[in-house]
Amino acid sequence: MSTHDHDPDHDPEDPLSRERAHLSESRAALRAMREDVENLDIKDVTANWVNAAVLQRQIDDRIKALADLSHTPLFFGRLDYLHAPGAELAEGAEGERFYIGRRHVHDAEGDPMVIDWRAPVSQPFYRASKKDPQDIGLRRRFGYTGGDLTAYEDEHLTDPAEAATTSKLLQAEIERPRVGPMRDIVATIQPEQDEIVRSGLGGSVCVQGGPGTGKTAVGLHRVAYLLYAHRERLARTGTLVIGPNASFLHYIEQVLPALGELEVKQATVDDLVAHVEVKGADDAPAAIVKGDARMAEVLRRAVRSHVTIPTEPLVVVRGSRRWRVPAYELEEIVRELQERDIRYGAARDALPQRIAHTVLVRMEQAGEAPDDRVQDAVARNTAVKAAVKAIWPPVDPAKLVLRLLSDPDFLAEHAEDVLTPDEQKTILWAKPARSVKSAKWSAADAVLIDEANDLVARTHSLGHVVIDEAQDLSPMQYRAVGRRCSTGSATVLGDLAQGTTPWATASWDEALRHLGKADAVVEELTAGFRVPREVIAYASRLLPSISPGLAPVESVRETPGSLDVRLSTDLDADVIAACRESLEHEGSIGLIAADARIPALAEALMAAGLPFLAPGEETTTESRLTLVPASLAKGLEYDYVVLDEPAAVVDGEPDERTGLRRLYVALTRAVSGLTVLHAAKLPDQLT
Numbered sequence: 126m127s128t129h130d131h132d133p134d135h136d137p138e139d140p141l142s143r144e145r146a147h148l149s150e151s152r153a154a155l156r157a158m159r160e161d162v163e164n165l166d167i168k169d170v171t172a173n174w175v176n177a178a179v180l181q182r183q184i185d186d187r188i189k190a191l192a193d194l195s196h197t198p199l200f201f202g203r204l205d206y207l208h209a210p211g212a213e214l215a216e217g218a219e220g221e222r223f224y225i226g227r228r229h230v231h232d233a234e235g236d237p238m239v240i241d242w243r244a245p246v247s248q249p250f251y252r253a254s255k256k257d258p259q260d261i262g263l264r265r266r267f268g269y270t271g272g273d274l275t276a277y278e279d280e281h282l283t284d285p286a287e288a289a290t291t292s293k294l295l296q297a298e299i300e301r302p303r304v305g306p307m308r309d310i311v312a313t314i315q316p317e318q319d320e321i322v323r324s325g326l327g328g329s330v331c332v333q334g335g336p337g338t339g340k341t342a343v344g345l346h347r348v349a350y351l352l353y354a355h356r357e358r359l360a361r362t363g364t365l366v367i368g369p370n371a372s373f374l375h376y377i378e379q380v381l382p383a384l385g386e387l388e389v390k391q392a393t394v395d396d397l398v399a400h401v402e403v404k405g406a407d408d409a410p411a412a413i414v415k416g417d418a419r420m421a422e423v424l425r426r427a428v429r430s431h432v433t434i435p436t437e438p439l440v441v442v443r444g445s446r447r448w449r450v451p452a453y454e455l456e457e458i459v460r461e462l463q464e465r466d467i468r469y470g471a472a473r474d475a476l477p478q479r480i481a482h483t484v485l486v487r488m489e490q491a492g493e494a495p496d497d498r499v500q501d502a503v504a505r506n507t508a509v510k511a512a513v514k515a516i517w518p519p520v521d522p523a524k525l526v527l528r529l530l531s532d533p534d535f536l537a538e539h540a541e542d543v544l545t546p547d548e549q550k551t552i553l554w555a556k557p558a559r560s561v562k563s564a565k566w567s568a569a570d571a572v573l574i575d576e577a578n579d580l581v582a583r584t585h586s587l588g589h590v591v592i593d594e595a596q597d598l599s600p601m602q603y604r605a606v607g608r609r610c611s612t613g614s615a616t617v618l619g620d621l622a623q624g625t626t627p628w629a630t631a632s633w634d635e636a637l638r639h640l641g642k643a644d645a646v647v648e649e650l651t652a653g654f655r656v657p658r659e660v661i662a663y664a665s666r667l668l669p670s671i672s673p674g675l676a677p678v679e680s681v682r683e684t685p686g687s688l689d690v691r692l693s694t695d696l697d698a699d700v701i702a703a704c705r706e707s708l709e710h711e712g713s714i715g716l717i718a719a720d721a722r723i724p725a726l727a728e729a730l731m732a733a734g735l736p737f738l739a740p741g742e743e744t745t746t747e748s749r750l751t752l753v754p755a756s757l758a759k760g761l762e763y764d765y766v767v768l769d770e771p772a773a774v775v776d777g778e779p780d781e782r783t784g785l786r787r788l789y790v791a792l793t794r795a796v797s798g799l800t801v802l803h804a805a806k807l808p809d810q811l812t
């Protein structure tokens with residue numbers, strides 16, 4: 126591989142000059158594409174204002190997607206094929222040379238200037254190697270400074286004499302200082318990441334990977350890829366990215382728009398199940414039982430218990446005639462509906478028609494010739510309606526859960542042999558709630574209501590769902606997410622070692638069963654792109670205690686002197702000093718501390734005149750310091766991290782293993798440097 130930097134003398138024969146010329150031509154072509162859309166006159170197409178509004182929105186989105194962002198290079202790579210790969214591999218692609226970028230750009234004749242990174246013809250940019258050149262003679266990577274193309278790097282994959290080296294441009298991209306929200310990695314997706322990104326829409330994928338292995342990045346790029354490869358289907362069915370909390374979602378929200386995808390929804394699991402206002406919290410034992418998959422069976426039984434097998438005949442009066450359906454026939458109808466695999470509500474909707482059908486059969490036997498309208502009229506008959514209400518009454522999911530948590534006998538009846546008497550006691554409210562409105566619902570209760578909801582009426586399924594930090598979901602939460610992709614597929618991202626809930630995932634196989642995706646492929650990512658080698662080695666000392674089976678992350682970053690562990694006699698003052706030191710470097714700074722330490726540290730920072738942000742607030746070049754409670758650090762990263770009192774982070778959790786896992790998360794947020802300050806003794810597992 127050879128790297129070439131910008132030659133200031135403009136030589137038209139110089140490859141860099143030629144590449145820059147292609148860049149300006151491509152930008153001009155993109156501008157022309159945008160102008161074409163801007164000049165569209167929709168008055169000619171439709172006079173209907175509703176259609177016009179819809180069309181205008183589509184046009185506005187398209188204009189947005191065609192924007193030429195000065196800080197994102199239009200192309201970042203070039204592939205020279207040995208043989209023309211054929212037009213079926215890329216929109217209108219012909220010839221052997223392709224520039225790879227974030228989006229497709231074509232010239233006035235429709236010939237491609239830049240090929241979308243997701244097109245099949247672009248794939249060798251990420252996957253080809255000396256071992257498997259995939260018909261690529263030259264792979265060129267471009268380096269940019271500001272918006273300018275200033276360097277390129279060549280690999281001649283079929284040249285046996287050329288030594289394989291690591292890419293300097295990749296190294297520079299990984300080591301660049303972080304400011305602001307998460308960015309896309311489209312120019313430097315690694316082969317093992319690309320395999321996950323491009324895996325098909327039909328199958329679900331689960332990615333286990335240590336801190337900084339790119340799980341979040343891979344999940345987001347997979348959505349972008351799937352939207353490209355299955356645009357129409359996913360536009361119809363929808364896509365969703367699920368993250369642990371609002372600040373995390375805020376951190377990642379710009380990645381997909383930067384890749385031209387504006388339609389992907391984002392939510393936390395709590396958002397998905399927000400049927401009631403969450404005003405209360407469970408203690409851990411109650412939350413564990415409520416999150417246990419056995420609760421699904423309790424709810425199923427409780428919902429079904431509303432059906433009463435009829436013992437009285439039904440009499441329908443029409444005109445001068447009375448039609449009698451005996452109890453045993455009603456019972457047959459009810460039993461048949463119970464045995465079918467349909468929701469409680471759907472069966473309830475079907476029941477009046479079934480009864481009416483039986484009445485119609487009677488009419489026909491008596492020589493009448495009733496039609497469909499008669500059947501509908503019978504189904505709406507007051508006697509039939511009353512019977513349906515008695516046999517199959519409506520169920521309000523929230524009221525049902527309220528009763529289960531308030532009424533010991535009702536719970537015992539449906540939890541028999543499913544929950545132990547002690548477990549039942551654990552989840553019963555000390556003070557029964559009066560109404561759905563006044564109840565102090567917890568987050569776990571809302572998930573139970575969601576399950577009950579689905580027993581009554583099927584939850585709408587999307588085409589693809591990505592779940593990040595999945596290791597923290599309870600079995601009941603996995604079920605709630607699984608319902609939302611029951612007819613689609615899922616990408617499950619997580620790290621067993623970072624599970625910090627009392628119900629944290631212990632095995633992916635089990636989690637995937639709860640999700641309803643037992644056939645998902647589990648992939649492992651082991652190369653770390655965030656945390657410097659020395660820091661990850663330090664954090665990995667905790668692995669034997671927190672997740673014995675897992676191998677430590679192999680960092681691709683070598684930043685010597687990136688770890689500094691200091692004993693302090695005046696913690697607050699030393700923390701402030703360490704923040705000031707970190708602020709001398711470029712990039713973002715995170716001060717991470719046990720949640721209980723946050724108020725004291727906030728005060729110390731204010732007293733020292735150091736302005737700071739809360740997680741989720743965007744760091745800028747002016748405001749670069751964020752004060753991060755350990756409980757919100759997951760998934761985030763900062764250039765420099767100052768970690769306050771590890772022992773307090775561990776002690777902030779109900780048990781030691783969870784505490785050490787929380788510490789592991791806090792220790793693995795740094796991109797360039799980590800300073801650990803402690804006045805108390807460090808946890809034994811670290812030393």
Ligand SMILES: Nc1ncnc2c1ncn2[C@@H]1O[C@H](COP(=O)(O)OP(=O)(O)OP(=O)(O)O)[C@@H](O)[C@H]1O
Pocket residue numbers: 298299308309310313314315318334335336337338339340341342343620623654655759760761762793
């Ligand atoms: N191929 C890549 N090229 C450049 N940067 C990368 C690559 N893969 C990942 N990164 C960067 O590494 C950092 C960590 O990635 P990401 O947040 O996706 O990791 P993660 O596995 O989700 O971490 P965590 O377990 O801590 O949540 C991000 O800044 C991301 O942009």
